Amino acid sequence: SVQNAQLNSTSSDPPTPTADHRTLSQTHELFITSPYSPGSPLLLPNGAYVFQKLQAFLRAQYPQFGFQEVITPTIYKKSLWEKSGHWDNYAEDMFSVQGRGATGQTENAEVGQNEEFGLKPMNCPGHCLLFRDEIKSYRDLPIRYADFSALHRNEVSGALTGLTRVRRFHQDDAHIFCRPDQILSEIENTLRFVGMVYDTFGLGPYKLLLSTRPTDQFIGTIEEWDRAEQQLTSALNNSGREWAINEGDGAFYGPKIDIILKDANGKEHQTATIQLDFQLPQRFDLYYQASPEELEAPTKTRDEGVLDPSNRRPVIVHRAIYGSLERFMALLIEHYAGKYPFWLSPRPAIILSLNQDPELLKHVAYLQSVLSGLQNTEASSPSSTAQQSEPSKPRPQPLSTIHLPIDVDTSARSLGKKIADAQKKKYNHIIVIGPSEVQSGGVRVELANQPNEEATQRVLSEVLGRELQSNDIK
Amino acid sequence: SVQNAQLNSTSSDPPTPTADHRTLSQTHELFITSPYSPGSPLLLPNGAYVFQKLQAFLRAQYPQFGFQEVITPTIYKKSLWEKSGHWDNYAEDMFSVQGRGATGQTENAEVGQNEEFGLKPMNCPGHCLLFRDEIKSYRDLPIRYADFSALHRNEVSGALTGLTRVRRFHQDDAHIFCRPDQILSEIENTLRFVGMVYDTFGLGPYKLLLSTRPTDQFIGTIEEWDRAEQQLTSALNNSGREWAINEGDGAFYGPKIDIILKDANGKEHQTATIQLDFQLPQRFDLYYQASPEELEAPTKTRDEGVLDPSNRRPVIVHRAIYGSLERFMALLIEHYAGKYPFWLSPRPAIILSLNQDPELLKHVAYLQSVLSGLQNTEASSPSSTAQQSEPSKPRPQPLSTIHLPIDVDTSARSLGKKIADAQKKKYNHIIVIGPSEVQSGGVRVELANQPNEEATQRVLSEVLGRELQSNDIK
Numbered sequence: 034s035v036q037n038a039q040l041n042s043t044s045s046d047p048p049t050p051t052a053d054h055r056t057l058s059q060t061h062e063l064f065i066t067s068p069y070s071p072g073s074p075l076l077l078p079n080g081a082y083v084f085q086k087l088q089a090f091l092r093a094q095y096p097q098f099g100f101q102e103v104i105t106p107t108i109y110k111k112s113l114w115e116k117s118g119h120w121d122n123y124a125e126d127m128f129s130v131q132g133r134g135a136t137g138q139t140e141n142a143e144v145g146q147n148e149e150f151g152l153k154p155m156n157c158p159g160h161c162l163l164f165r166d167e168i169k170s171y172r173d174l175p176i177r178y179a180d181f182s183a184l185h186r187n188e189v190s191g192a193l194t195g196l197t198r199v200r201r202f203h204q205d206d207a208h209i210f211c212r213p214d215q216i217l218s219e220i221e222n223t224l225r226f227v228g229m230v231y232d233t234f235g236l237g238p239y240k241l242l243l244s245t246r247p248t249d250q251f252i253g254t255i256e257e258w259d260r261a262e263q264q265l266t267s268a269l270n271n272s273g274r275e276w277a278i279n280e281g282d283g284a285f286y287g288p289k290i291d292i293i294l295k296d297a298n299g300k301e302h303q304t305a306t307i308q309l310d311f312q313l314p315q316r317f318d319l320y321y322q323a324s325p326e327e328l329e330a331p332t333k334t335r336d337e338g339v340l341d342p343s344n345r346r347p348v349i350v351h352r353a354i355y356g357s358l359e360r361f362m363a364l365l366i367e368h369y370a371g372k373y374p375f376w377l378s379p380r381p382a383i384i385l386s387l388n389q390d391p392e393l394l395k396h397v398a399y400l401q402s403v404l405s406g407l408q409n410t411e412a413s414s415p416s417s418t419a420q421q422s423e424p425s426k427p428r429p430q431p432l433s434t435i436h437l438p439i440d441v442d443t444s445a446r447s448l449g450k451k452i453a454d455a456q457k458k459k460y461n462h463i464i465v466i467g468p469s470e471v472q473s474g475g476v477r478v479e480l481a482n483q484p485n486e487e488a489t490q491r492v493l494s495e496v497l498g499r500e501l502q503s504n505d506i507k
Numbered sequence: 508s509v510q511n512a513q514l515n516s517t518s519s520d521p522p523t524p525t526a527d528h529r530t531l532s533q534t535h536e537l538f539i540t541s542p543y544s545p546g547s548p549l550l551l552p553n554g555a556y557v558f559q560k561l562q563a564f565l566r567a568q569y570p571q572f573g574f575q576e577v578i579t580p581t582i583y584k585k586s587l588w589e590k591s592g593h594w595d596n597y598a599e600d601m602f603s604v605q606g607r608g609a610t611g612q613t614e615n616a617e618v619g620q621n622e623e624f625g626l627k628p629m630n631c632p633g634h635c636l637l638f639r640d641e642i643k644s645y646r647d648l649p650i651r652y653a654d655f656s657a658l659h660r661n662e663v664s665g666a667l668t669g670l671t672r673v674r675r676f677h678q679d680d681a682h683i684f685c686r687p688d689q690i691l692s693e694i695e696n697t698l699r700f701v702g703m704v705y706d707t708f709g710l711g712p713y714k715l716l717l718s719t720r721p722t723d724q725f726i727g728t729i730e731e732w733d734r735a736e737q738q739l740t741s742a743l744n745n746s747g748r749e750w751a752i753n754e755g756d757g758a759f760y761g762p763k764i765d766i767i768l769k770d771a772n773g774k775e776h777q778t779a780t781i782q783l784d785f786q787l788p789q790r791f792d793l794y795y796q797a798s799p800e801e802l803e804a805p806t807k808t809r810d811e812g813v814l815d816p817s818n819r820r821p822v823i824v825h826r827a828i829y830g831s832l833e834r835f836m837a838l839l840i841e842h843y844a845g846k847y848p849f850w851l852s853p854r855p856a857i858i859l860s861l862n863q864d865p866e867l868l869k870h871v872a873y874l875q876s877v878l879s880g881l882q883n884t885e886a887s888s889p890s891s892t893a894q895q896s897e898p899s900k901p902r903p904q905p906l907s908t909i910h911l912p913i914d915v916d917t918s919a920r921s922l923g924k925k926i927a928d929a930q931k932k933k934y935n936h937i938i939v940i941g942p943s944e945v946q947s948g949g950v951r952v953e954l955a956n957q958p959n960e961e962a963t964q965r966v967l968s969e970v971l972g973r974e975l976q977s978n979d980i981k
């Protein structure tokens with residue numbers, strides 16, 4: 034089906050990046066920046082389109098990997114960030130938020146209005162609040178919360194660049210709350226997820242880097258670390274991917290795996306990350322009712338004196354596949370260098386009219402509507418558009434409909450000028466409609482900027498309801 | 508198809524609301540609140556599911572109404588809010604944001620790091636920045652930017668309640684930048700959009716309320732107001748809906764239409780709003796290159812001395828169909844009173860096993876996978892799951908896949924207890940699997956809490972790949 038054709042991965046030989054993502058973004062009008070909000074790129078419709086396709090792609094994968102989305106606040110009181118440790122350890126990177134009533138500008142400000150908030154740099158503390166809401170049993174784990182919230186980190190303004198060094202960004206963030214014995218399978222699944230996503234975009238090769246227990250300072254017991262690191266090592270071995278070890282380079286609160294992606298220029302990017310955390314569960318006093326097996330095992334690993342003997346602490350896995358969506362977008366922009374795969378392209382096709390004959394313009398409008406996914410070929414033909422479009426009663430479109438942003442150029446300019454303009458704008462396809470196309474009810478497609486022609490032809494022929502013919506394609 | 512079955516509107520006789528949305532939300536575990544962020548509800552997986560279905564539904568309609576989504580910053584410098592007028596006129600409702608380096612806690616804070624930001628209460632100024640980015644011609648209009656960004660307004664904490672009185676919320680916000688002569692068609696289309704959406708949810712009746720030019724203070728000329736109000740009146744007349752006039756009750760910057768919805772208790776809610784704005788285009792110096800007709804018309808309407816004679820100011824239409832998504836969710840929660848339509852339900856179905864026989868559990872897992880949309884019936888049958896599930900190679904799911912959150916209860920408890928529990932949780936369907944279902948490869952469905960049985964049966968039979976039989980349904 035059309036939908037299934039969408040996700041064909043791109044060719045394994047991506048074009049060599051020729052320019053910076055900021056330059057390439059201008060061609061496709063993806064985003065702008067503003068001095069009114071340095072480091073917070075404003076995504077134009079085309080940029081928002083790509084962003085949302087990336088988000089929708091990951092969302093479509095979440096059910097098979099057991100992730101559930103949650104929606105959490107943007108600001109939390111200082112006391113939450115003190116509990117999580119961010120207020121002190123992450124101070125310079127955080128923004129503080131105050132009701133303007135708190136500054137004395139509002140008369141009769143009420144109690145609590147004066148309390149300071151922190152603009153969230155991370156989702157983890159919010160997810161801990163959700164986990165803590167109801168008592169969990171060992172059977173409920175793992176619980177996997179995913180969150181696409183906007184995050185803010187106060188980078189110095191001199192360092193801000195395009196989509197890569199920003200103050201406001203979105204992560205495909207998730208936190209897995211699992212039992213210690215579930216670490217292996219969770220890491221294996223996460224590595225599979227990473228592989229599937231990077232394959233889909235034709236990204237790679239990448240290498241995996243394991244950072245282990247620091248010698249000086251760490252929380253938890255050596256046994257806990259050893260057991261966790263053994264599971265991470267097994268997962269890495271089972272992944273069949275190249276991996277290396279960074280002895281002692283883990284954070285004090287847990288070991289981690291970084292995914293280091295090599296782009297077509299050989300430049301390395303740290304994108305995805307998988308970070309174990311023994312600390313936040315303690316800080317937020319998270320626990321679950323232990324299993325019979327856990328109750329029989331020695332209790333070295335629990336926080337003595339704090340935790341009820343029948344409970345255990347979960348481990349938190351912080352994980353992101355894209356990392357920052359903005360940065361991942363920048364990476365893809367350079368990776369594709371203007372030749373986006375059809376399903377992701379903000380300019381999949383433009384229809385050019387050869388002249389301005391009313392019949393021809395009607396055919397153009399019909400084709401645009403069909404190719405956009407707004408009406409299907411069976412429902413109507415150009416000649417019947419007059420009756421069928423009853424403007425007072427729009428029909429709800431199903432949630433699963435794929436809409437493509439198909440443009441038209443029906444201006445009075447010469448076809449040559451229109452084609453030149455469309456090529457400059459790097460549409461994947463340029464479709465020319467002249468009198469013969471009107472007669473045959475067909476299209477003439479000029480293939481351009483398209484890494485996977487076969488997939489596109491399949492989509493087009495499905496939309497047209499027939500096989501593409503040789504004279505359809507120039 | 509399954510997809511088309513999704514959007515069947517619910518029965519026209521919704522159940523009478525029996526309880527407050529906060530009570531009903533507990534049954535379905537939709538959200539929690541936290542003292543760490545008063546007025547920012549935390550959406551649990553079920554709440555986020557409903558929220559996203561509402562968002563996805565509106566997104567699916569945007570292309571046919573010509574809206575393009577954009578993504579804009581959360582914080583802007585004070586100077587932007589001064590330009591827009593919010594810093595002064597909206598002072599008490601706004602939060603101010605500062606890099607913590609600005610408070611003197613960071614050494615060597617750089618210039619500009621000390622500047623204050625405002626947390627956005629509205630999207631309009633950001634959309635003005637996007638509009639202004641490139642010079643527009645009269646042919647480019649209307650331009651319609653939609654934005655689901657999180658917004659913050661500093662309500663006093665005593666007033667905060669559930670999802671209805673909040674500090675942080677999301678609007679299905681949009682701004683239409685149009686020529687003055689396009690007001691009629693834009694308002695007509697917006698009213699059609701409102702009608703389609705409210706019909707889909709079985710909401711209504713509602714009435715439309717036009718607020719016109721205040722006598723005392725207003726910007727723009729009387730001619731501009733008269734022309735705009737004439738177009739709004741025509742649109743209201745053409746809508747075929749009940750409407751009334753609030754003479755002189757418009758804002759100083761433009762007339763508006765409010766949509767007043769009556770719920771099953773007869774209580775009125777102001778939900779959607781359509782607000783014309785002559786002011787922001789002036790404050791942001793927005794203009795487009797006038798059409799030949801406009802150039803010939805008298806120039807009374809342009810800001811004398813500011814605007815180039817060949818340019819004109821667009822009108823901005825602020826519009827929201829749901830209004831606040833959180834508040835709209837609260838309204839729907841009470842409207843459906845636990846009986847969500849299948850496509851929107853966070854608990855569409857649960858599968859209960861009659862016993863714990865391994866073959867039976869395998870069939871349950873298979874059915875869960877099929878009903879969830881994770882695998883199709885043709886691809887495999889329960890007996891072949893062993894070979895087909897090759898865990899190292901997950902397949903990317905197409906973006907159009909509809910995933911349903913189908914739960915299972917395979918615990919050792921008695922079937923009676925499981926059913927009672929499932930009924931308490933108000934699943935739309937309770938599916939019981941015993942040995943005979945395993946043999947026949949079928950299901951036995953207990954219909955419950957389901958306003959539109961027919962639609963659901965269609966979905967189920969499509970998923971199963973056959974007509975439902977009488978013994979399938981209890």
Ligand SMILES: [Zn+2]
Nearest residue numbers: 155156157351
């Ligand atoms: Zn985290």
Ligand SMILES: [Zn+2]
Nearest residue numbers: 629630631825
């Ligand atoms: Zn607005």
